[in-house]
Amino acid sequence: MTAAATTSVTEAAIERALGVLDLEAKVRLLSGQDWWTLPALPEIGLRSLVMSDGPIGVRGIGWAPDDPSVALPSPTALAATWDPELAREAGRLLGQEARRKGVHVLLAPTVNLHRSPLGGRHFECYSEDPLLTGEIGAGYVTGVQDQGVGTTVKHFVANDSETDRFTVDVRVSERALHELYLAPFERIVAAGAWGVMAAYNGVNGSTMTEHAELQHGLLKERWGFDGFIVSDWTAARSAVGTANGGLDVVMPAHGDPWGPELVAAVRAGRVAQDVIDDKVRRVLRLAARVGLLDGVPPAVEPADRPAPLHGPDVARHIATRSFVLARNEGAVLPLDRTTLRRVAVSGALATDARILGGGSAQVVPERIVSPLAGLTAALPGAEVTYTIGADPRPKLPAATGAQWSPITATLRGAGGEVLYRAELGTAIVRWMGGLPDGVDPADLASVELTARHTPRTGGEHQLSIDGFGMFNLTVAGTAIFDGPVFDEDQDPTVTFFAPVERRFPTTMREGEPVEVTLTLQVVEGMAGFVQFALGHAEPTADADELLDAAARAAAEADVAVVVVGTTEQVESEGFDRTTLALPGRQDELVTRVAAANPRTVVVVNAGSPVLMPWADEVAAILLTWFPGQEAGAALADVLLGGAEPGGRLPTTWPRHADDVPVLSTTPVDGKLDYDEGVFVGYRGWRADPLFPFGHGLGYTTWSYESLTVEPDSSGDGLVAVVTVRNSGTRTGREVVQVYVGPSDPDPERPTRQLAGFATVTAAPDETITVRVPLAARTTQIWAGQWSTVPGRYTVEAARGVADVRLTATVDVTG
Ligand code: BGC
Numbered sequence: 029m030t031a032a033a034t035t036s037v038t039e040a041a042i043e044r045a046l047g048v049l050d051l052e053a054k055v056r057l058l059s060g061q062d063w064w065t066l067p068a069l070p071e072i073g074l075r076s077l078v079m080s081d082g083p084i085g086v087r088g089i090g091w092a093p094d095d096p097s098v099a100l101p102s103p104t105a106l107a108a109t110w111d112p113e114l115a116r117e118a119g120r121l122l123g124q125e126a127r128r129k130g131v132h133v134l135l136a137p138t139v140n141l142h143r144s145p146l147g148g149r150h151f152e153c154y155s156e157d158p159l160l161t162g163e164i165g166a167g168y169v170t171g172v173q174d175q176g177v178g179t180t181v182k183h184f185v186a187n188d189s190e191t192d193r194f195t196v197d198v199r200v201s202e203r204a205l206h207e208l209y210l211a212p213f214e215r216i217v218a219a220g221a222w223g224v225m226a227a228y229n230g231v232n233g234s235t236m237t238e239h240a241e242l243q244h245g246l247l248k249e250r251w252g253f254d255g256f257i258v259s260d261w262t263a264a265r266s267a268v269g270t271a272n273g274g275l276d277v278v279m280p281a282h283g284d285p286w287g288p289e290l291v292a293a294v295r296a297g298r299v300a301q302d303v304i305d306d307k308v309r310r311v312l313r314l315a316a317r318v319g320l321l322d323g324v325p326p327a328v329e330p331a332d333r334p335a336p337l338h339g340p341d342v343a344r345h346i347a348t349r350s351f352v353l354a355r356n357e358g359a360v361l362p363l364d365r366t367t368l369r370r371v372a373v374s375g376a377l378a379t380d381a382r383i384l385g386g387g388s389a390q391v392v393p394e395r396i397v398s399p400l401a402g403l404t405a406a407l408p409g410a411e412v413t414y415t416i417g418a419d420p421r422p423k424l425p426a427a428t429g430a431q432w433s434p435i436t437a438t439l440r441g442a443g444g445e446v447l448y449r450a451e452l453g454t455a456i457v458r459w460m461g462g463l464p465d466g467v468d469p470a471d472l473a474s475v476e477l478t479a480r481h482t483p484r485t486g487g488e489h490q491l492s493i494d495g496f497g498m499f500n501l502t503v504a505g506t507a508i509f510d511g512p513v514f515d516e517d518q519d520p521t522v523t524f525f526a527p528v529e530r531r532f533p534t535t536m537r538e539g540e541p542v543e544v545t546l547t548l549q550v551v552e553g554m555a556g557f558v559q560f561a562l563g564h565a566e567p568t569a570d571a572d573e574l575l576d577a578a579a580r581a582a583a584e585a586d587v588a589v590v591v592v593g594t595t596e597q598v599e600s601e602g603f604d605r606t607t608l609a610l611p612g613r614q615d616e617l618v619t620r621v622a623a624a625n626p627r628t629v630v631v632v633n634a635g636s637p638v639l640m641p642w643a644d645e646v647a648a649i650l651l652t653w654f655p656g657q658e659a660g661a662a663l664a665d666v667l668l669g670g671a672e673p674g675g676r677l678p679t680t681w682p683r684h685a686d687d688v689p690v691l692s693t694t695p696v697d698g699k700l701d702y703d704e705g706v707f708v709g710y711r712g713w714r715a716d717p718l719f720p721f722g723h724g725l726g727y728t729t730w731s732y733e734s735l736t737v738e739p740d741s742s743g744d745g746l747v748a749v750v751t752v753r754n755s756g757t758r759t760g761r762e763v764v765q766v767y768v769g770p771s772d773p774d775p776e777r778p779t780r781q782l783a784g785f786a787t788v789t790a791a792p793d794e795t796i797t798v799r800v801p802l803a804a805r806t807t808q809i810w811a812g813q814w815s816t817v818p819g820r821y822t823v824e825a826a827r828g829v830a831d832v833r834l835t836a837t838v839d840v841t842g
Contacts, residue, residue: 119171
């Protein structure tokens with residue numbers, strides 16, 4: 029839906045509404061009234077607009093355990109499908125989830141680039157390549173908006189890492205900015221996005237919420253964007269600078285610099301009335317599109333919305349299509365279920381899958397299928413054993429299971445009276461933006477979690493408080509902690525989503541029940557936000573013994589499956605990674621298991637690249653990203669051959685950290701220099717990576733038969749015509765990738781760039797021809813404007829940037 033598509037009825041209604049509002053009302057409309065919503069203005073028939081994160085699920089404003097959200101695979105996984113249509117399906121499901129939860133605008137997608145694999149939100153972005161990012165993002169946005177729900181493409185722009193995220197000034201050349209970082213935004217705005225989110229960081233000296241040249245000059249004027257620009261949460265820090273810089277909406281209410289100050293600035297002539305009117309028009313246009321302006325038809329009538337989708341099915345399908353089979357020696361995969369007698373599973377993440385990354389992208393799904401549960405269910409005829417092997421988790425898991433019953437949460441008022449009480453399956457208390465059963469946050473004085481534990485084994489157990497605030501922990505009637513749990517130096521988002529943990533060793537006797545009570549004292553200002561957990565771990569063997577046990581179990585099995593990955597302390601919003609190595613002793617675990625069993629399959633559960641020093645020692649490596657709630661079901665589908673692992677790498681996976689072209693994300697004197705210019709990702713790689721961009725095996729093989737390059741139907745562009753044949757023995761799916769680069773090497777330009785791609789499915793021996801339009805930008809550079817560089821270009825049809833199968837040349841004139 030583009031500017032041209034907003035109807036004259038809508039625009040006329042907007043003008044009428046504008047005529048009714050005075051300056052105060054207009055300004056009020058431009059700021060959040062709380063954490064997630066804009067105010068209603070009944071005088072113009074406008075209802076309150078609700079926003080919510082994004083991007084793998086819809087959290088909703090009231091984050092409550094009894095209102096779960098479908099959790100799809102991480103954005104890196106979605107990009108690994110190389111399938112914009114599937115991204116559109118993901119978007120449609122999320123649009124449907126948004127409607128279910130009363131959300132009108134989804135705070136997604138995140139389309140910053142994988143500049144460095146250390147970036148904390150790498151998992152939340154799509155790719156190191158702007159074309160792939162733009163195509164997946166456009167599919168996603170179209171899908172969400174198909175449901176009549178808005179999107180905010182974020183974070184505009186150059187928010188590619190987290191260190192000093194609120195203040196860092198990114199120094200980037202105009203050329204790299206346009207050719208790489210702005211390109212996905214441009215593509216998705218052209219696809220009709222209704223919103224954009226301005227980033228926290230600055231670009232070349234101006235903080236983004238005040239960046240008139242990029243927000244106003246480029247996005248609105250040059251690209252013709254008719255939607256709204258919302259600040260990232262608390263990113264707007266001035267009244268006049270942001271108002272004149274092109275920002276339309278300030279979120280949230282907390283710390284809002286607009287309101288009376290903006291009204292005064294308009295009255296003093298420092299912000300023009302027209303500037304305010306333009307913002308109001310944009311907000312009303314958005315409200316009209318999502319159906320909140322009385323008398324104006326929404327952009328998508330209910331009858332035109334896509335048919336409902338089943339969340340778990342979509343999550344499972346996307347996961348299988350995203351898994352990248354990076355290595356498969358001796359075709360160990362797929363496993364043959366008819367001959368399998370015993371499968372030895374190990375790794376902490378096999379039972380506690382990391383299904384999503386940390387920060388505002390978190391949602392709570394109804395269920396999580398762990399890898400162990402998925403494999404066990406899919407292999408009724410085999411024995412599936414489990415040993416933990418190594419445990420990298422920095423926190424104790426929340427108390428749960430048959431040994432912990434009952435678990436009760438009680439909300440109490442100032443006099444100790446019970447306001448609400450509920451039984452929980454797991455010792456996690458989490459309400460955000462609202463309390464259950466209409467409890468008024470102002471009445472809440474404490475939240476009490478009581479749980480009864482009957483130990484399976486005697487000895488030293490560990491209990492933990494995982495939360496922030498003033499806590500009291502009592503075990504068997506004895507207080508063992510009473511005080512604050514808080515890290516003042518932490519980013520507030522991190523504090524909320526991944527608080528610090530305090531542990532308490534506690535001796536227990538086998539079979540003797542103990543009552544544990546963990547109480548949070550509510551302090552002013554936090555009443556609508558309650559989140560904490562009681563963690564527990566049984567006495568455990570020492571780390572060497574755990575490794576020995578895993579190796580022994582592997583030796584006795586037909587096949588060993590080791591699940592390794594990152595933890596919430598590694599990949600999250602709010603901070604960058606400090607290393608690409610797997611945490612804890614997981615590398616040792618893989619080496620030990622692989623030495624014990626030559627048929628070792630390593631499942632890597634990480635949203636972004638990790639180092640795999642054992643890569644050449646194992647039979648198979650399957651990269652599963654953060655696979656979403658159906659993790660284990662999708663894993664069983666792929667390992668047992670029910671589905672082909674359909675993914676291709678959206679980003680390069682290094683063998684050594686030192687080989688990565690851009691690694692550091694640490695600003696110097698508040699500035700982060702993008703010195704590498706346009707040489708990011710595969711464009712900048714010199715050494716051989718472990719797994720190159722675009723790499724991914726399937727369960728069949730492909731022969732590339734022919735490549736020609738033709739003018740497209742308009743005569744202005746080029747199309748690669750590629751014929752491929754399924755040369756294997758089972759039906760499969762291939763991602764045909766086309767790269768373009770100057771035939772005469774040009775040190776100022778990348779050797780090759782992704783120019784287009786297409787997916788095909790073919791039966792054994794079937795031949796398929798695809799026409800892949802080549803992006804004009806691959807023969808252009810930005811020098812104040814786009815200009816074509818004439819000359820001869822090499823066009824490559826490839827199975828990945830380092831696996832070129834066919835080449836052709838084409839002469840391009842200026
Ligand atoms: C994040 C955004 C998010 C917002 C609201 C910010 O900290 O950077 O991506 O949409 O919070 O949760």
